[in-house]
Amino acid sequence: MVAGLDVHYHGDDELTAAVVVLDSGTLSVVEQVTVHGRTTFPYVPGLFAFRELPALVEALERLTVTPDLLVCDGYGLAHPRGFGLACHLGVLTGLPSLGVAKTPFVGTHTTPGRERGSWTPIVLGDSTVGRALRTQRAIKPVYVSPGHRIDLDTVTDQVLRLAPRFRLPDPIRKADHLARHGT
DNA sequence: GCGACAG
């Protein structure tokens, strides 16, 4: 089972966190949870986890099933301190996790080929911390990195498998939809 | 030293 996580913001300081658990094989919804709350930390690049983590952890605690993988909206290892949102969530829950970001944040990379599945490394210092991955032909790549208890090849395989039709993996799309529309 | 910077 694979869980997608996302947070939606309303008004001054209100937020809704959503977690959607999908059957890894059929990509059908197994369970979904939303948590409403207020922001307790501003958006600061590099400290993103402090903003979204509390509500997401609460949503995860309300699940009746235990996911085998957390698919997070943001970075994991590819982070200025090597510890993005996906890492925090993975360590706190003890579950394998990965991060999928929509824009480049740290490190350097070249543009991957335009075919679905092509990728280039994201390099920070002298190590590879993630990949710019093309999930759909000629569509902007996504930026993936390991969170916890997962390697970069597995991250790449899973994200591709979970994004058969659109740019973003289904778990994230469904969590995004749930957080903003409540269904 | 200054600016830019996941969502």
Add this chain to the structure above:
DNA sequence: ATCTTGTCGC
């Protein structure tokens, strides 16, 4: 993230 106007494509 959010907002807004406009365009493209199935």
